[in-house]
Amino acid sequence: MNTETIKQPILRIDGLTVDFLSDDEPVRAVDNVSFHVHPGETLVILGESGSxxxxxTSTVMGLVDCPPGDIVQGSILFQGQDLAHLSEDARRHINGCKIAMIFQDPxxxxxxxxxxxxxxxxVFQSHGAASGKAAREQTIELLRRVGIREPELRVDFYPHQFSGGQRQRVMIAMAIALKPDVLIADEPTTALDVSVQAQILDLLRDLQREHHMALIMITHDLEVAASMADRVIVMKAGKIVEAGVAREVFTNPQHDYTRTLTAALPHGDEADVSNRRSGIVAQEVVLRVEHLVKEYQLSSGAFAGKRVLRAVDDVSFEVCRGETVGIVGESGSGKSSVARMLLRLFEATSGAAYYNGVxxxxxxERQMRKFRRKVQMVFQDPFGSMNPRMTVHDIISEPWAIHGDILAKSRWHGRVAELLELVGMKPDHAPRYPHQFSGGQRQRIAIARALASEPELIVCDEAVSALDVSIQAQVIDLLADLRTRLxxxxxxxxxxxxxVRQFADRIMVMQQGKIVEQGPTSAIFTQPGHEYTRSLLAATPQPKWLRADVSAQAGGIALV
Structure with a gap:
């Protein structure tokens, strides 16, 4: 943001209060919240899931269902026009064109x-910006700009044919299509690896410079927040507990909750991170994977024949009892395909995987039933892995109903409450449904369900990616404690x-389906041997005020 003072904000929220109706009494989700953002400025909103x-921000877009939601009071002014009282027709000229949103769950x-x-x-057609061939060409260019490989081919793919990170990039492409004046980004980099995250953040910065766009970013990632924010507001239990210039909030937090958030950030010192690792020396191998290969048949059109994509290419590794093996790599590198093959959710093209020698x-069928009890998975997309018609109680207790011999039915209620508390939720959440929770809360429910069957091996596919840093730290401590005790x-x-530096004993780095490097965690981080590994480590976000200081020293204009 330029040092020149901008008098009028492009978007101002004053005294916003939102209740949600429930069986007992209204639940206050937003309590007298006020904030604003200027053209070209980045405002970051921090806070735990459910804060x-x-x-x-959904209220700004008119996306809060009323009922059960109820906007009790407050105004939402965009360029002086109150959005809270717009007709549906007038709203259509704002949403997507003037104000756009990147959603958390693509x-x-x-x-x-x-x-x-x-x-x-x-998006182009509904606003009359382009149609037909022109709309398709602009769509392909957008996909290329947000980092989708082979956009000419993948423009005709369906959402399920993309990884979680790639779907997030598709959502970003939709949001920036018409170059909006205000972009609301709800956890836009949650599912992205650090290299693609850096690309997306650079893209958002470029768009701001080109179009003087205001950006409101919601994130639980404090490193991302520090790298992007001009100003920060911190929310807890529906209220703003702290607000100010980013540098001041991060370096000198005034509220206890803000101090708790900053204290939960992982540190890079090897001595500080090793306490969460198991310290296991390779002994009993519980999982051995040999020369795993997964190929997908891709269609290039009705007359162009088939193409083969080798998503996993000759992957081999071992996991010992009580050990944590981390897998890192960019979206589409084959990480999730490996996980799904291990759970027999995808069939492998070739290779073998042995669990306790089998x-x-x-x-x-009998062996598979026992295997599915002892090996659980926490999926990247918690909403997609839960039955929306089942309550949280039913979701967590489902393994007990399926296997029958884990826990007596009379103990289900109490054990569900214990598991919810273990992952930082409340026992009274049990009667609710998945859609009533935020993305981070749904991820905690998924972890509780995975723990319910008392497994020996858990495959965590971005299991803590949607959690705020304080809950993330709690869950990692929980997983580490269960590893030690069980x-x-x-x-x-x-x-x-x-x-992964804090938690994993060994790390595999994957790129384009192959393992390019693997070894002890400390060695990977302190002495990376492969160029791709070094590029991942170099892509860690840097606080914006440090970049600004460097710019000022070089004769540029420091941000304030």
Whole structure:
């Protein structure tokens, strides 16, 4: 943001209060919240899951269902016009064109029966910006700009044919299609690895410079917040507890909650991070993977024949009892495909995987039933892995109903309450449904469900990516404690390098389906041998005021 003072904000929220109706009494989700943002400025909203961050900004877009939501009071002024009292027709000229939003859960907002190209092109068509061939060409260019490889081919793919990180990039392409004046980004980099995250953040900065766009970013990632924010507001329990210039908030926090958030950030000192590792010396191998290969048949059109994509290419590794093996790499590198093959959710093209000496790919029905109890998975997309018609109680207790011999039914209620408290939620959340929770809260429910069957091995596919840093630290401590007490093993897939450094004993680095480097965690971080590994480590976000200081020393203008 330029040092020149901008008198009038482009968007101002004053005294916003939102209640949600419940069976007992209204729940206050947003309590007298006020904030503003100027053209070209980045405002970051921090806070734990359920703090009211997403509700505040969804209200700007008119996306809060009323009922059960109720805007009790407050005004939402965009260029002086109160959005709270717009007609639906007038709203259509604002949403997507003047104000756009990147949603946290891309799979829930992408239509599964339409190609991503059709859905992006619809943005141009619905606002009369382009149609036909021109809309398709602009769509392909957008996909290329947000880092989708082979956009000419993948423009005709469906959402389920993309990884979680790639779907997030598709959502970003839709949001920036018409170059809005205000962009609201709700956890825009949650599912992205650090290299792609850096690309997306650079893209958002470029758009701001080109179009003087105001950016409101909601995030639980303090490193991302520090790298982007001009100003920060911190929310807790629906209220703003601290607000100010980013540098001051991060370097000299005034509120206890803000200090708690900053204290929960992982540190880079090897001595500080090793306490969460198991310290296991390779002994009993619980999982051995040999020469794993997964190929997908891709269609290039009705007359162009088939193409083969080798998503996993000759992957081999071992996991010992009580050990955590981390898998890192960019979106589309094959990490999640490996996880799904280990759980027999995808069939492997070739290779073998042995659990306690038995080939997973050759198990009979009886062996498979026992295997599924002892090996659990926490999926990257918690909403997509839960039945929306089941309550949280039913979701967590479902393994007990399926297997029958884990826990007596009379103890289900109490054990559900214990598991919810273990992952930082309340027992009275049990009767609710998945759609009533934020993305981070749904991820905690998914972790509780995985723990319910008392597994020996848990495959975590971005299991803590949607959690704020304080809950993230609690969950990692929980997983580490369970590993110590129960001898659990983990395959821990993540794009969050500070977290994997804290938690994993060994790390595999994957690129384009191959393992390019693997070894002890300390060696990977202190002496990376492969160029790609070094590029991942170099992509860690840097606080914005440090970049500004460097710019000022070089004769540029420091941000304030």
């Amino acid at each position: 009211g961050k997403s509700v505040s 799979l829930a907002y992408l239509n599964p029966v339409y190609t991503v190209g059709r859905q992006i092109a619809e 080939d997973i790919f050759r198990m009979d 001898g659990l093993s983990y395959v821990f897939i993540t794009h969050d390098l500070p977290i």
